[in-house]
Amino acid sequence: MRADARRNYDRLLTEARTAFAEHGTDASLEDVARRAGVGIGTLYRHFPNRHALLSAVFEDAVSDLLARARELSRAPEPCGALVTWLREMVEHASEYRGLSRALMSVSYDDTSALARCSDPIREAGGELLSRAQEAGKVRTDVAIADLLQLTHAIALAAEETPGDPDLADRLLMLTLRGLKTDL
Numbered sequence: 293m294r295a296d297a298r299r300n301y302d303r304l305l306t307e308a309r310t311a312f313a314e315h316g317t318d319a320s321l322e323d324v325a326r327r328a329g330v331g332i333g334t335l336y337r338h339f340p341n342r343h344a345l346l347s348a349v350f351e352d353a354v355s356d357l358l359a360r361a362r363e364l365s366r367a368p369e370p371c372g373a374l375v376t377w378l379r380e381m382v383e384h385a386s387e388y389r390g391l392s393r394a395l396m397s398v399s400y401d402d403t404s405a406l407a408r409c410s411d412p413i414r415e416a417g418g419e420l421l422s423r424a425q426e427a428g429k430v431r432t433d434v435a436i437a438d439l440l441q442l443t444h445a446i447a448l449a450a451e452e453t454p455g456d457p458d459l460a461d462r463l464l465m466l467t468l469r470g471l472k473t474d475l
Contacts, residue, residue: 297338300328300330300334300338301338303329303330304324304325304335305348305349307324307325307328308324308345308348308349310327311323311327312391313387313388316388316390317342317346317388317389317390317391317394318390321335321345324345340405341405343398343404343406344405346394346405346409347405347408347409350391350409353384354413357380357381357384357413357416358412358413358416360380361417361419361420362416364376364377364420365419370420370424370427371424371427371430373420374417374420374421374423374424374430375468377416378443378468379461381413381417381440382447382450382460382461382464383460385443385444385447385448386447386450386451391447392447392448392451393444394406396441396445396448398410410440414436414437414440417436417439421434421435421439428473429472430473431471431472431473434471439471442467446463446464446467447460449463
C-alpha cells in the first residue's frame, strides 16, 4: 500500500472507531469518510461495505479474545475457563451499540467480511467448549455456534436495557446453568 493510501486507511479506521463508539455500528459511513478527510469513494476502495469496515475495526479486539482463549485453554478448570471467555465475549460485543446485531446477522454467513472475525472466534470458543465437554461439565449437545448466538443475544438485550447494568451477567449465568451436565 502506498504511503498516502496507508494514511487514509489508518485515518478511516480511527474515525470509524470513534463514530461507532459515539453512534453505534450504524453510524454514517459518509460521516466517517468526512471526518477522516477523504471522500466516500476512498472509504469504499478500502472497505467495500460496512461489514468490511466493522471487521477491520474489530480485528484488534478479536486478536485479544483469541489470545485470551489460548491462555484459558491451559486453565485447570475447563468449565470456568469457558465461562470466563464467554463473559469476555459479552463484554466485547457490548463495546459498540449494534455490534451484537451485526455479529448475529453473519453467524452463518461465511461470505461476509465479518466472517474474518467470527470464524477464528468460533474455532477458539469451540476448543474451550470441547475441553469443558470432555471434562464432563457441559452437555455434549451444546454447539459453539449456539453459544455465540446466545452471547450476542445477551449483549443485545443488555444494550437495549441500559438502566440495568447487571442484566448481561444475570442472563449469561442463567444460560450457563442450562449447559451443565449436573442438572
